[in-house]
Amino acid sequence: MRIDLHTHSNASDGTQPPADVVDSAARAGLDVVALTDHDTHAGWAEALAAGERLGVRVLPGVEISCLRGGVSVHLLSYGHDPHDTHLGAMLGASRTSRETRARRMVERLGPVTGLSWEDVLGQVHGDATIGRPHIADALVAAGVVADRDEAFGTLLSGRSPYFVPHTAPDPVEAVRRVVAAGGVPVLAHPAASKRGSCITDADVETMAAAGLAGLEVDHRDHSDAERAHLRDLARRLDLLTTGSSDYHGAGKQNRLGENTTDPDVLQALDRALERAPGRAPLRDASAGRARGA
Template sequence: MRIDLHTHSNASDGTQPPAGVVTSAAEAGLDVIALTDHDTSDGWDEAVATGERLGVRVVPGVEISCLRGGVSVHLLSYRHDPADEPLARMLAGSRTSRASRARLMVERLGPDTGLRWEDVLEHVHGGATIGRPHIADALVARGVVADRDEAFATVLSGRSRYFVPQTAPDPVEAVRRVRAAGGVSVIAHPAASKRGSCIGDADIEAMVEAGLAGLEVDHRDHSDAERAHLRDVARSLGLLVTGSSDYHGTGKRNLLGENTTDPEVLARLDALAEAGAGVTGTSPR
């Protein structure tokens, strides 16, 4: 069984609709994928329906944008109740923050690049969560950069004078919210130093105390040394280890199934989600 627990559609910053992501997963020989768009569950129904038709199980999820001590943390939440009001408010706040941040960055970029907010909106699908990838796509269209990778390495990087930090919840609180909503949480690419500063082991321990279930270890942005360290941390804290592609369609070079999760790990995540359903009285998908 081939399992990829981190993918994105154009409900956030991927380039394919949810049905397209699932179709591509089937073509790539995957049996299970998680759709984990940024701060939104809007693509769940379409993805699940397509998966049922194609024989691909879709695990509903969200990638929650968090900040701890000024460091960006991405938290993958699986199988939570999308109607849980406290978690829904948290995600709505993150989406609002993303949009405000994007506007400010466009204002800073405008005088030097000619970029306008209208240019960015042309690359946003429907009510998708707006973020830096959409700014990157607009910059590519204007010929300012060659692709998203160049944009994130230069004008959109955390070191750029155009960069605007995001307002986001603390990941410890986000883990608590996910658990209270009947979901299970895993930190996405926690040691990806090439992206910028990373949280420390003590921060991970604090998240474990709040109910964290696992670490995404096998990810293309982790070096061999970073993967080895994360496996040691997971072992010492009793955390599950996942592997994923972080697929964004043509928005990134990441390929579906380039890293995968062991079926035993998925079974344990499912068991935790089923146990967590009793927290809210709901039944996670």
């Protein structure tokens, strides 16, 4: 069984509709795929319907944008109740902050690139969460940069004079809210030093005490040494280890299934969801037969 637990659609910063992500997962030979758009559940229903049609199990989730000590931290939440008011308020605040940050960055970029807010909106699908990837796509469309990678490596980098930080919840509080909403929290790409500063082991330990269930270890932005360190940390803290693509469609080089999760880990995630209070309404629908099961 091939399992990829981190993908994005155009409900946030991916380039494909949710159903197309699931179709691409099927074509890539995946049996299980998690849709984890940034701070939104908007793609869940479409992805789940596509999974039922194509025989691919879809695990609904989100990727929550957090900050701790000035360091960007991303938390994956699987199977939580999308109607939970406390978690919903946190996600809504993050979406608002992302859009405010994006507007300010465009204001800074405008005089040197000619970019306008209307240009960015032209890259956004429906009610998708607006973020730096949409600015990157607008810069590509305007011929300012060749692709998203160049945009993030230069104009949109955290070291760029055009960069604007955004407000986001503390990851420890985010873990608590995910658990309270019946979800299972896993820390996304926690040692990706090529992206910038990383969360400390002590912070991960604090998150584990709050209910963190796992670490995303096998990710293209982790070196072999970083993966080995994370596996040791997971063993010490009794955390699950996952692997995934962090797929964004045509927006990034990441390919579906390039890193995968062990089926035993998925079973452990399922057991954790079964034990969670207040099962999410969509969770049962996500547990259709996996292709080939």
